[in-house]
Amino acid sequence: MAKEYKALVCCRAGMGSSMMLKIKADQVISENDMPIKTEHGNLDSLNGFTGDLVITMSDLTDELSRDPRVPYALGITNIVDKVEIKQKLDEFLATKANEE
Numbered sequence: 809m810a811k812e813y814k815a816l817v818c819c820r821a822g823m824g825s826s827m828m829l830k831i832k833a834d835q836v837i838s839e840n841d842m843p844i845k846t847e848h849g850n851l852d853s854l855n856g857f858t859g860d861l862v863i864t865m866s867d868l869t870d871e872l873s874r875d876p877r878v879p880y881a882l883g884i885t886n887i888v889d890k891v892e893i894k895q896k897l898d899e900f901l902a903t904k905a906n907e908e
Contacts, residue, residue: 814859
C-alpha cells in the first residue's frame with residue numbers, strides 16, 4: 809500500500825478561502841485516487857504540524873517555502889481551479905516518487 813501523505817490546507821486566517829481550497833483539493837484527491845489526506849487550519853496550525861505538505865494560496869508560497877516547519881509548500885493561484893490543483897498535487901507526488 810502506498811504511503812498516505814498529510815497535507816495542511818491553510819491561509820493566514822483559516823477562514824473562507826482556505827476552506828474553499830480544502831474542499832476543491834479534497835475533490836481532486838478523491839477523483840484521482842491520490843494518497844493525500846488533508847486537514848484545515850491557519851498559519852498557527854503550523855506549530856506542531858508533522859505532515860508532508862502545506863497547500864495554500866500562491867501569495868503565501870514564498871514565505872512558507874522559507875519556513876522550516878513546512879516540508880513542501882504548494883501554492884494555488886485560483887482556489888477553484890481543479891486543473892491547477894491537480895497539476896500542483898501531481899508535481900508534489902512526483903517529487904515523492906523520486907525519493908523512493
